[in-house]
Amino acid sequence: MPELPEVETIARQLRRRIRGKTIASVRVCWPRTVAGNRAEFNRRLRGMTVARVSRRGKYIGVEGADGTFFTIHLRMTGKLVKDLDSADRRHQRLCFTFADGTKLHFVDARKFGRLRLWPCRGESCPGLGPEPLRSETVRRVLKKLRTNRPVKSVLLDQTVLAGIGNIYADEALFAAGIHPLTPAASLSDAQQWRLASVIPQVLRQAIRRRGTTLRNYRTVADESGENREHLNVYGRAGEPCFVCGAPIGKIRISGRSSHNCPDCQKMRSVTSDK
DNA sequence: AACAGCACCTGTAGGC
């Protein structure tokens, strides 16, 4: 479900909601929700006072005053809510009760979401690429790419850049006028600049709109994200491109659906490369 | 080493 803008939105709300609170108890309803040693997870979290809530890629980080650190990954359908409605009840996977009596429920229909305890904050999420929120960072990453995998697949690779998912990869490639199948190492300088400039724009714009709700995603305050109405290609297969009117295409790239405008996103001709 | 494919899960939408 959620990509960087959605996770950022949730992390911000969570920060306001739980910072300074002490975890009184943790109830795990679906054991596999907790990755690693569950007993230790329980032991370390009980009594922990939340000092900070952060985000790294699509991970939410929660750090205790004593340095205890765990992450929450929502994967496809995970969400954090303070109250359970009747529909949520059957999908509740874990529940925090705080010392003040308030609760935070982890609800996840597909059971893919994971919470994990780490030795410390600095050792969490190994292998994640840099945050894609500054164009200079993205440009630096794109410039050193030597792979000929499709640029779309590379944008989804969390070890390259952390936080971009299927929606924003498609939207960024459209905004940059780049065909998703373009081999990453063959991007021209101009294409690299364009992509590096639009990725932070697309993500920041979505954060301002509290993310994109397609079906499941809700903020901690149970709001929908407003970015869906601003999508140019994702989920618009067959509908006319807002720029040129051509029908938006949908193809499969390494097992995932990819949306693009066949006219606005042309592949550079191979002969003009060398 | 790099990459494709499938596993993990359940819900929903569409075809018949």
Add this chain to the structure above:
DNA sequence: TGCCTACAGGTGCTGT
């Protein structure tokens, strides 16, 4: 209505 299939915003393991 109901059955069946395909697909869904993510990642991680396995096999080639």
